[in-house]
């Protein structure tokens with residue numbers, strides 16, 4: 114497949130989803146005369162745990178730019194000659210993106226920006242604007258609507274990552290999940306409510322597909338996913354692959370709501386996960402049609418439930 118005709122700069126490229134996005138962009142390669150870079154802190158660049166990853170990426174041609182993302186000079190310098198910025202910043206730095214986007218608008222070269230989304234649809238319906246975990250992403254979208262004219266932005270809305278959904282946290286079991294070691298699952302309601310998921314490697318694939326289809330992607334909110342399944346179908350897949358019967362417990366949406374409220378009242382970080390799991394269980398990941406096809410991706414281009422569960426049981 115043709116290489117990417119852009120110079121691309123990635124923020125948060127070594128983060129949880131950034132790793133998959135950076136790997137996919139590097140595999141797609143930039144065409145001659147273009148570059149792929151990540152902007153990262155000195156601390157990350159010299160972190161021994163990230164050394165192997167960074168050196169393998171460097172051997173694939175990645176440029177590593179270090180600096181402080183809150184320093185306008187560092188960022189403007191990094192933008193020189195860059196066409197596309199892909200932000201994969203984590204939840205605690207989402208609002209820093211308004212300045213990054215303002216500097217992109219000011220730059221002479223950046224013309225396409227992907228703000229860090231890669232998750233729940235923050236404008237799914239009228240209830241979405243009141244959900245606490247959506248507030249910072251909504252602020253970023255509002256800033257872009259009101260202030261950004263030249264740079265085009267693309268929001269890649271992927272829904273939950275199945276890879277992360279498969280975890281069961283004992284302290285908050287009522288939010289649902291799967292524990293491979295004890296072969297136990299906790300599902301919401303009957304376990305038969307469909308949820309649209311994207312696997313983490315597919316987020317990278319979908320981002321590259323957006324880069325390959327600028328006419329479909331620029332200026333758009335893209336709703337994409339790997340597949341739709343149910344919590345009980347996931348249990349059955351685990352049973353098939355582990356060759357054992359699992360114990361499944363059920364929790365009501367009401368119990369989930371009560372736990373969610375308690376976690377917010379106590380200021381616990383897991384409140385975000387509880388709210389998001391409730392939104393997903395209530396069906397706000399489902400669409401008549403996704404934008405996968407517009408990006409040239411068919412169902413069999415995406416990972417399957419079996420592949421993602423297979424990775425979880427290793």
Ligand SMILES: NC(=O)c1ccc[n+]([C@@H]2O[C@H](COP(=O)([O-])OP(=O)(O)OC[C@H]3O[C@@H](n4cnc5c(N)ncnc54)[C@H](OP(=O)(O)O)[C@@H]3O)[C@@H](O)[C@H]2O)c1
Pocket residue numbers: 124125126127128129130131152153154157182201202203204205206229230231232233271272273274277
């Ligand atoms: N759909 C889902 O199920 C799901 C799950 C998790 C996350 N997400 C979304 O994915 C996006 C990325 O989240 P993530 O969990 O991948 O992020 P993350 O791993 O927490 O952080 C990503 C990167 O952000 C940078 N960063 C984080 N804190 C920073 C700080 N205080 N100052 C400067 N830089 C900082 C770091 O970059 P450097 O190391 O390069 O400095 C870090 O590697 C978010 O929009 C999040 O909402 C979705």
